[in-house]
Amino acid sequence: MTRDELKIKISELLPSAVFEEGGEWLNVQIDPAVWLPFAEQLRSSPDLSFDYLFCVTGVDWKTHLSMVYHLSSTNYRHTLVVKAKLDLNQPEIESVSHIWRTAEFNEREAYEMFGIKFLHHPDLRLLILPEGWEGKNPMRKDFEDPVNMIKL
Amino acid sequence: MYRESTIVNESASLPYNGGDEGDMIINVGPQHPSTHGVLHLIITLNGETVKKVDPNLGYIHRSMEKMCESLTYRQFIYVTSRMDYLSAHINNHCCALCVEKGLQLEVPPRAQVIRVLMDELTRLASHHLWWGAFAMDVGALTPFFLAFREREMINDIMEETCGTRLTMNYMVPGGVMADLHPDFQKRVHEFIAHFKKKIDEYDELITDNIIFQNRTKGIGYISKEDAIAFGMTGPSARGSGVQCDIRKLYPYEVYDKLQFDEIIETGGDCFARYMVRMKEMKQSISIIEQLIDNIPEGDFQAKTKAVLKLPKGEFYSRVETARGELGVYIISEGATTPYRIKFRSPGYCNLSALDHMAKGQKIGDLVAIMGALDLVIPDIDR
Amino acid sequence: MWSLQNITDNIHDWLYATFNPTVAMLIEYAIIGALAIGLFAMLGLVLIYMERKVSAWMQLRLGPNRVGPKGIFQTTADTLKLIVKEGMTPTGVDKLLFNLAPFIVMIVAMVVLAPLMFAKGFQIWDLNIGVFFITATSSLSVIGILMAGWASNNKYSLLGAMRSGAQIVSYELSAGLSVLAIIVLTGSLRLSDIINSQENGWWIFKGHIPVWIAFVIYIIAVTAETNRAPFDLAEAESELTAGFHTEYSGMKFALFFLAEYVNIFVVCALGATLFLGGWMPLHFGTNTRFNEVMDYIPSSVWFFGKTFFLIFVIMWFRWTFPRLRIDQLLNLEWKYLLPISMINLLLVTFIAIMNWHF
Structure with missing residues (x-):
């Protein structure tokens, strides 16, 4: 599916979606509350069949957080970028680990690095940070570590 | 604080x-x-x-993504050599591609060919080390030394041209850092001749060994659907029949002009993954053979400004490393340093499938599965 | 010709003539004990050096080459290092069993040397149940290994010891059955009788194909019994770090290590004695002239040559093959080797009854 066809299809599925201009692939901005049903549709819809979630990451925009999902289809080879804006103080989004198994690990990483809480995640605990980590989430922009961080 | x-x-x-x-x-x-x-x-x-x-995880986590946020677009590439240290060139390549995408920079043809040559040599070196280490995991100690004999030749070639043997830092935005060493072509020809003689020895010693086949066939099975769902890439996924070679799907540099096969096995077990890598080595040699006598003359580096500034926006580039798909995702705010950078590392996703594959197998199989996945820990921890 | 019989007899006679019988006997015991310990130490040094050189040769390396000419004192240096190293006993281990285990393994390995015939007339104890004694005693080493694994209070050690127990107990069967093939042919358990019965040719040549089968099974089974690769599951380093001796260090570790090599020597010496004639030179039937030429080579050279050839074969296995998995290992024994050796034993018995061997 080309970018324009994909755009039409997505706006049919989710009228509230906001498309971003530019970028290599189609960028969709969604409300985190609709993410789970939208993700299920993306995965199961026969002409979309986004079965390959190749990049999951969080971004700290200082005023808010956002989750970025890069999706691709191994059948049709089209790619979609889904972004969800999250609240800075209480970042919460539904987990999609039952749709794409790879999300389980990637969401755990985003959880400890950005403090984003994934609802209904099967096993949300620290993976990379040491046990009993107390402190801010390291990938947040306001994270300070005077001992180990060297400012250039 | x-x-x-x-x-x-x-x-x-x-x-x-x-x-x-x-x-x-x-x-x-x-x-x-x-x-x-x-x-x-x-x-x-x-x-x-x-x-x-x-x-x-986390024993070797250096928080590279955070580090890169305070490094300029020229500096951050050097950090990525320490990510998957066995395919250092390919990591650098991916970062350079991403920066070039943002700057809309045209890379001279000579630099493109040099990059591909170096990538394939790196892939060979990485697969050699994997072969030795995998054989050692299933209990054969001798192959490790045989693999190092060949790998050492590649490292010597790298040392002559790049100055280092492991973390090369050879790719820069716009091309490569220095021109090829005058002996480069001669050395590579020597290596190809040597490799073609020795690859059969590998098959005799390990591939055809009945104990080895018993240890790997039917072990760590993962279906095609599961491999995609777990985000597996590279030879590990191609062993399950997933078409995922970035060099074929989204060709970069001169890969679209080259003749090579994407190796796909459908076994889904450790032996299939083993065979994919063994055949991939031969494909890499064929790519090198096609390019080594056809390196175009010209600049090895495009002219760039001293201080690089990417325009505001998001850039994503991906390449095929020895372990799978590496993605570099840069979010730029128009400054000299990236606002956010994300490395999508192949090892991290491949590791996530380990529990699925190893469940119900024996301890010895767990070791074989890990070996066949070709895990490099700094790549997982970044 | 070239026999040590005279020397040992002379010493024996002289001792009994000079001292009263009790003192003479005690002196003989002391000499034998000193010789056995000396042999034990020498074997350790020589075999470890040999293993290093063989592996280096197979792996495109040089091997030890710094300490002494061609590195021959490397193992001595290593042994010295191990002796002066602190003998760690981790907290949480069962102290008595933990410290006892390496000695049990070593004592077993030493006791097994007793009935071996190193050269013509050079034997500690010509026991009338020699072969039986060796097979019975060598299976005791599993107790030491289980003890080490259990007492270490380490899960890797426990797994390694359990593997080792399962493995040694199973492979004892086919090793024993293939040894029985020769016993059936000679009709004696005494090692000197077995060697003398090969005066007109070694059993491997006289016994037709069944003895060959028994020989091959014997080599496979003893490789497994001594925990050597490709059957080194008890210490599988890529799976269990070091298996049953994970927690051992210093001299206690060295004892395990030495015992492993002495065990290899014993099983190879037994294999050489049973199948390749022990110290008996290469004889062909009644071809007297050829046999006389062969007799010029000393019997000890024949014995050690054969033994070291078998040791080399076992080392060759180790540096060539990948390791089996535990279930494959037990499958190999119970589904293939054991039935084959049982049928083979029947065949050999039939040959012996019909007197079809040469």
């Missing part, structure tokens, strides 16, 4: 305490001969049978 708030702590990491009576929980790693680095697996055993594998 950094022990004030406690966001993460509220459901802090709990050790796995499930399991029935009589189960044994073993810590494999962080120092263990077969984890090839500081990977820590908490495995639950019932006798010899593995019931659960719970990876615990």
Whole structure:
């Protein structure tokens, strides 16, 4: 599916979606509350069949957080970028680990690095940070570590 | 300062305490001969049978993504050599591609060919090391030394041109850092001749060995659908029949002009993954043969400004490393440093499938599965 | 010709003539004990050096080459290092069993040397149940290994010891059955009788194909019994770090290590004695002239040559093959080797009854 066809299809599925201009692939901005049903549709819809979630990451925009999902289809080879804006103080989004198994690990990483809480995640605990980590989430922009961080 | 708030702590990491009576929980790693680095697996055993594998990462986490946020677009590439140190060139390549995408920079043809040559040599060196280490995981010690004999030749070639043997830092935005060494072509020809003689020895020693085949066939099976769902890429996924070679799907540099096959096996077990890598080595040699006598003349580096500034926007580039798909995702705010950078590392996703593959197998199989996945821990931890 | 019989007899006679019988006997015991310990130490040094050189040769390396000419004192240096190293006893181990285990393994390995015939007339104890004694005693080493694994209070050690127990107990069967093939042919358990019965040719040449089968099974089974690769599951380093001796260090570790090599020597010496004639030179039937030429080579050279050839074969296995998995290992024994050796034993018995061997 080309970018324009994909755009039409997505706006049919989710009228509230906001498309971003530019970028290599189609960028969709969604409300985190609709993410789970939208993700299920993306995965199961026969002409979309986004079965390959190749990049999951969080971004700290200082005023808010956002989750970025890069999706691709191994059948049709089209790619979609889904972004969800999250609240800075209480970042919460539904987990999609039952749709794409790879999300389980990637969401755990985003959880400890950005403090984003994934609802209904099967096993949300620290993976990379040491046990009993107390402190801010390291990938947040306001994270300070005077001992180990060297400012250039 | 950094022990004030406690966001993460509220459901802090709990050790796995499930399991029935009589189960044994073993810590494999962080120092263990077969984890090839500081990977820590908490495995639950019932006798010899593995019931659960719970990876615990972070022993070599350097928070590269955070580091890169304060490094300029020229500097951050050097850090990525330390990511997957066995395909350092390819990591650098991916970052350079991403920066070039943002600058809309045209790379001179000579630099493109040099980059591809270096990538393939790196892939060969990485697969050699994997072959030796994998054989060692299943208990044969001699192949390790045979593999190093060939790998050493590649390292010598690298040393002549790049100045280093492991973390090359040779690719820069716009091309490569220096021109090829005058002896480069001669050395590569010598290596190709040597490799073609020795690759049969590999097959005789390990591939055709009945014990080796028993140890790998039907072990660590993962179906095509599961491999995609787990985000597996590279030879590990191609062993399950997933078409995922970035060089074929989204060709970069001169890969679209080259003749080579994407190796796909459908076995889905350790032996299929082994065969993919063995055949991939031969494909890499064929790519090198096609290019080595056809390196175009010209500049090895495009002219760039001293200080690079990417326009505001998001850029994503991906390449095929020896372990799978590496993605570099740069979010730029128009400054000299990236606002956010994300490395989508192949090892991290491949590792996530380990529990699925190893469940119900024996301890010896777990080691074979890890070996066949070709895990490089700094790539997983970044 | 070239026999040590005279020397040992002379010493024996002189001792009994000079001292009263009790003192003479005690002196003989002391000499034998000193010789056995000396042999034990020498074997350790020589075999470890040999293993290093063989592996280096197979792996495109040089091997030890710094300490002494061609590195021959490397093992001595290593042994010295191990002796002066602190003998760690981790907290949480069962102290008595933990410290006892390496000695049990070593004592077993030493006791097994007793009935071996190193050269013509050079034997500690010509026991009338020699072969039986060796097979019975060598299976005791599993107790030491289980003890080490259990007492270490380490899960890797426990797994390694359990593997080792399962493995040694199973492979004992086919090793024993293939040894029985020769016993059936000679009709004696006494090692000197077995060697003398090969005066007109070694059993491997006289016994037709069944003895060949028994020989091959014997080599496979003893490789497994001594925990050598490709059957080194008890210490599988890529799986269990070091298996049953994970927690051992210093001299206690060295004892395990030495015992492993002495065990290899014993099983190879037994294999050489049973199948390749022990110290008996290469004889062909009644071809007297050829046999006389062969007799010029001393019997000890024949014995050690054959033994070291078998040791080399076992080392060759180790540096060539990948390791088996535990279930494959037990499958190999119970589903293939054991039935084959049982049928083979029947065949050999039939040949012996019909007197079809040469």
